[in-house]
Amino acid sequence: MYGWGESSHQTLKHDFDSYTTWALLARDEPPKYSYLATKNLYGVHPFYMMLEPDGKSHGVLILNSNAQEVTTTPGPALIYRTIGGNLDLYFFPGPSPTEVIQQYMDLIGKPALPAYWSLGYQLSRYYYDNLDEMKRVIARNVEAGVQVEVVVADIDYMDRCKDFTKFEGLGDYTKELREKGMRVILMYDPAIQVDYDVFERAIKSGARFVEWEKKSQVPHRIQDRYPLVKDTKIMLGVVWPDRHTAFPDFMDPTNATQKWWIDEIVRFYKKVPSDGIWIDMNEPANFGTNEDHPWYFNDTDHPNIEPLWCPTSGEEAQWDVPPYQTHSVHVYDKKPYLASKTLCMLALQANGTQRFYNTKNLYGLMEAKWTKEAQHAMTGKRGVLVSRSTFPSAGRWTGHWLGDNAATWEDLRASVIGAQEFNMFGIPYIGADICGFHEDTTEELCLRWQQLGAFHPFMSLHFAASMHGETVIRPVFFEFPHDVETHNLGYQFLWGRSMLIAPVLYEAALKVEVYLPDDDWYSLFDDEYGTLIQPGYQKFDAPWTWLIPIFARGGSILPRQGEAMTTTESRKKPFELLIAPSVSDSK
Numbered sequence: 001m002y003g004w005g006e007s008s009h010q011t012l013k014h015d016f017d018s019y020t021t022w023a024l025l026a027r028d029e030p031p032k033y034s035y036l037a038t039k040n041l042y043g044v045h046p047f048y049m050m051l052e053p054d055g056k057s058h059g060v061l062i063l064n065s066n067a068q069e070v071t072t073t074p075g076p077a078l079i080y081r082t083i084g085g086n087l088d089l090y091f092f093p094g095p096s097p098t099e100v101i102q103q104y105m106d107l108i109g110k111p112a113l114p115a116y117w118s119l120g121y122q123l124s125r126y127y128y129d130n131l132d133e134m135k136r137v138i139a140r141n142v143e144a145g146v147q148v149e150v151v152v153a154d155i156d157y158m159d160r161c162k163d164f165t166k167f168e169g170l171g172d173y174t175k176e177l178r179e180k181g182m183r184v185i186l187m188y189d190p191a192i193q194v195d196y197d198v199f200e201r202a203i204k205s206g207a208r209f210v211e212w213e214k215k216s217q218v219p220h221r222i223q224d225r226y227p228l229v230k231d232t233k234i235m236l237g238v239v240w241p242d243r244h245t246a247f248p249d250f251m252d253p254t255n256a257t258q259k260w261w262i263d264e265i266v267r268f269y270k271k272v273p274s275d276g277i278w279i280d281m282n283e284p285a286n287f288g289t290n291e292d293h294p295w296y297f298n299d300t301d302h303p304n305i306e307p308l309w310c311p312t313s314g315e316e317a318q319w320d321v322p323p324y325q326t327h328s329v330h331v332y333d334k335k336p337y338l339a340s341k342t343l344c345m346l347a348l349q350a351n352g353t354q355r356f357y358n359t360k361n362l363y364g365l366m367e368a369k370w371t372k373e374a375q376h377a378m379t380g381k382r383g384v385l386v387s388r389s390t391f392p393s394a395g396r397w398t399g400h401w402l403g404d405n406a407a408t409w410e411d412l413r414a415s416v417i418g419a420q421e422f423n424m425f426g427i428p429y430i431g432a433d434i435c436g437f438h439e440d441t442t443e444e445l446c447l448r449w450q451q452l453g454a455f456h457p458f459m460s461l462h463f464a465a466s467m468h469g470e471t472v473i474r475p476v477f478f479e480f481p482h483d484v485e486t487h488n489l490g491y492q493f494l495w496g497r498s499m500l501i502a503p504v505l506y507e508a509a510l511k512v513e514v515y516l517p518d519d520d521w522y523s524l525f526d527d528e529y530g531t532l533i534q535p536g537y538q539k540f541d542a543p544w545t546w547l548i549p550i551f552a553r554g555g556s557i558l559p560r561q562g563e564a565m566t567t568t569e570s571r572k573k574p575f576e577l578l579i580a581p582s583v584s585d586s587k
Contacts, residue, residue, distance in 0.1 A: 001078075002475070003059075003424055004049035004070055006041040006390070008033050009417050010410075011491030012475060014048075016076035024068035025328035026361050028285035028341050030438070031403055033410035040328060042283055042389035042403055044068075044361045045425045047099050055481035059092035059100040059117045059391065061107070061447025065361040067338055069327040083322055085358050089302045098470065105426050111395035113374070116431050117183050117567045118276060118384035119457065120149025126437075127156045131167040134529050138177075147565050150280060151177055152185045158314055161240035162193050164268045171272040178273060181568040185276040185384070188265070190284055190367055191237065191245035198264060199246065205263075206256040208249040209234045210347050210356065217316070217346075222306055235347050237286035237308045238296070244305060247284050247343060250366035251350040251359060258370045262490030265374035276384040277375050279398075282364040283389045289339050310344035312337065319345035319357045364389025372397035390402040390427060407436025412449050413505045416491050423471035431456040431475070444507065444544070451548045452503040455495065472496065489515060498556035498580075499524075502549040504542045512542045512549050520554025520583045532583065552580040 003016040007022055014020075023040035031041055046068060049059040062068075065080045066162040069397045071079040076490040092103040105111070128134040134157070141148050151174075159165035174184045191208075192199050202209075211233040212218050222244060224230050229246065236244040249257050253455055265277070287309035288294025296302040311317040320339050331337030338345050338357075347356035368387045375383045387398040394400070402418045405411040415432035422430040434453040435446040457472050473477065477486040492502040492514060500521065516535040523531050525547040526540070533551065540549045552558065559582070562573035 001048055001050050001076075003045070003070070003421065005045040005421055005425060006043040006418075007039070008037040008041065009421065010036065010414065012417050012420055013488060014072050016072050016074060019071060019073050021069050021071040021327045023327040024070065024361075025326070025338070026283040026342075026364060026391075027328075028281065028283050031405055031411070031414065032093070033405075033414040034408065037575070037584065038215035038327065042388045043364065043394070043400070045390070045392060046070075047104065047392065047425060049097065049177065049424060049489055051097060051477060051481060053353055053484055053487075055096075056482075057092070057094040057097045057100050057481060061088075061090040061092075061104065063088040063090065063392065065391070066358055067326045067328040067360075081324070081326060083320055083324055083326055097475075097481055101424055101426075101471055101478075102469040105395075108393040108426055109162070109396040110469045111426055111428050112385075112397055113382060114384040114399065115382045116571070119569045120183075121147045122150040122152050122185070123148045124152035124154060124433075126154040128154075129345055130157075131157075131169050131173060134167070135173065142565075147563070148182060149566050150183045150276070154187050155189065155240055155280070157186070160242050161189075162196060162198070163188050164198050164264050166268075166272055174273050178275070181428075181566040183275040184273070185278050185386070186268075186272065187278040187280055188371070189239060189281045190250075190279070190363075191239040191241050191247055191286075193234065193241040194234075194246050195243055199228060201264070201561040202248070202257075202260050203228055205260045206254070207259050207260040208252045208254075208351060209246040210249055210343055210349055211235055212344075212351075213346055213348050218281050219306075219309065234420055235308070235343060237343060238288055238294070238305055239281060239286060240302075242303045242305070247286075247363075248367075249349045249351075250363070250370055251354060252354075253350055258373070261370055262374040262377055265371070266378045269333075269378035275379065275381075276386070277371055277388045279364075279367055279371055280388050282367050282387060283342060283360075284363050286342050289343070290337055300415045307423065307477050308339075308344065310337065310339045311346065311574070316346060316489070319355065342463070361391055362517070365391040365394050368394055368398040369396075384429070390425070392426070395425070395427035395429075398427070399431075400427050401430070402432040404437045406432050406438040406443060407441035408439065409445060409505065409507050411436055412445065412452070413491060415449075415456075416452070416493060416503065416505065419473045420471075420475050420490070420493055426469075429457055432529045447544060448504045448548075452501075452505075455501050455503075470496075476500065476515070476517065480519075483517050485515055486517055498553050498558060500553065502540070502551075504548055510541065510543055511539045513537060513539050514549055514551075516551065522554070522580050524550040524552055554580050554582040556580045 022038050024044045025040050029041050044515045046062040051057045066082050066085040068082040092100045214414050234246045239245050294307050297304045310320045346355040372385050384397040434449045435441040476489045480486045480574045502512050521533045558578040564570035
């Protein structure tokens with residue numbers, strides 16, 4: 001069995017040897033790969049695919065947006081639990097893995113085709129102190145010969161972490177970068193500080209925000225500090241800004257909220273020209289919910305503002321402390337609540353017609369849908385959108401990155417698993433923070449991660465994914481389902497049907513063991529370039545200074561172009577064709 005996400009999976013194939021329970025509730029929860037961590041991460045994908053020993057495959061989507069859990073048990077058997085909402089089951093008969101995914105994407109929608117430039121090298125960093133430092137870092141990389149295609153600006157470009165604010169001079173700098181052929185992606189969080197002009201325009205435009213059910217639930221000791229929300233039921237939380245925040249209701253049936261959000265993005269684009277958007281913290285995340293001493297109380301960069309408190313006893317606690325909370329409550333090893341690090345489950349959306357208990361897992365999806373509309377409105381071009389929280393059908397509008405990983409070899413290996421899983425989930429525009437987000441990296445780890453990261457994702461295969469509902473990065477068993485050896489492979493993968501990649505994933509390793517299924521394979525990486533390689537298990541040299549083991553499959557014709565600093569320049573290079581002939585017509 002493969003699928004179920006988003007979780008810290010250490011292997012591509014699930015284990016049925018013991019009882020293991022996986023949570024499904026969107027969380028601001030960083031991945032942990034050094035041990036078996038079964039908490040849910042940023043998105044929810046209740047989809048799985050079975051592969052039988054004879055190569056036949058089928059898939060199942062259990063469409064539900066409430067807190068859920070699934071347990072794998074010896075037998076083998078699955079135990080699925082959800083604590084509310086509708087329950088729609090969809091079966092995809094296959095019989096091949098590729099056909100299962102095509103059938104799944106026929107239901108949820110085929111993925112968006114990203115802009116050509118978005119497949120280039122992207123440079124992102126957290127944290128820039130000011131614009132001058134940002135300029136120095138980017139200039140240093142360009143001068144060193146790094147092919148910087150895209151500059152990604154994290155939250156530090158804002159004024160005290162408020163959306164639609166900026167470094168002084170940032171607009172002129174992004175214009176300069178774009179004139180040099182580079183592109184710019186800006187990050188936005190959904191939470192809006194409630195005492196500045198952006199929020200005031202939202203209120204005046206009739207935009208709606210996630211709110212309390214009753215006025216009696218509103219904590220006036222907080223609410224009354226802010227004139228714009230004093231007489232409202234808007235639920236206030238704490239995120240990166242230094243004042244309380246409100247959370248836009250992207251399910252607003254009047255579309256007033258969506259129109260305001262699009263207008264703000266277009267308004268800011270006129271000040272700071274950009275090409276793509278990155279949306280973060282959209283599980284949605286909220287700091288310190290139901291905590292006496294939240295972590296930010298010890299952070300000198302964040303004020304000790306009062307956190308959100310949700311009912312934990314009495315009749316009003318039925319949503320935040322239901323009789324069965326599922327494995328989803330286990331977060332950060334603190335006292336478990338469904339509302340931990342998010343908003344209260346009793347909150348209301350859609351003008352009071354939908355409870356957050358039922359819609360939380362949809363928050364990132366709905367934000368992505370309307371942010372993609374904003375991206376089109378601001379540029380009139382395809383561009384690219386990347387979201388942290390996802391749900392089935394999110395690939396129609398957004399890509400995804402694998403979150404706040406760490407600079408460890410375990411995280412490097414897990415990124416290979418995550419990329420394959422999200423292709424199965426219908427989100428082929430996928431990647432990880434190369435070299436890691438947390439902790440200090442090493443030269444060797446960063447080099448090996450760069451070698452792998454070059455293959456996330458691939459340009460021409462995105463067209464097939466968008467047109468026909470195929471995967472870009474795919475498990476080897478997709479092409480060789482009748483070969484049982486491929487069913488356990490997780491650390492090597494295919495680009496489409498034509499190239500096999502085997503990255504170096506272990507410290508100090510100078511060789512890689514690779515399994516080549518029964519077909520014609522040509523080496524593309526070493527002194528044996530162009531040589532026909534025998535199928536089966538083999539070890540290949542992989543020194544630091546070489547490409548990682550890459551193989552072309554017989555019967556393939558691969559177009560390629562010469563290298564350049566940006567895709568704008570590389571597109572001017574002539575095409576050439578790499579032809580890998582089949583030795584036998586039977587293969």
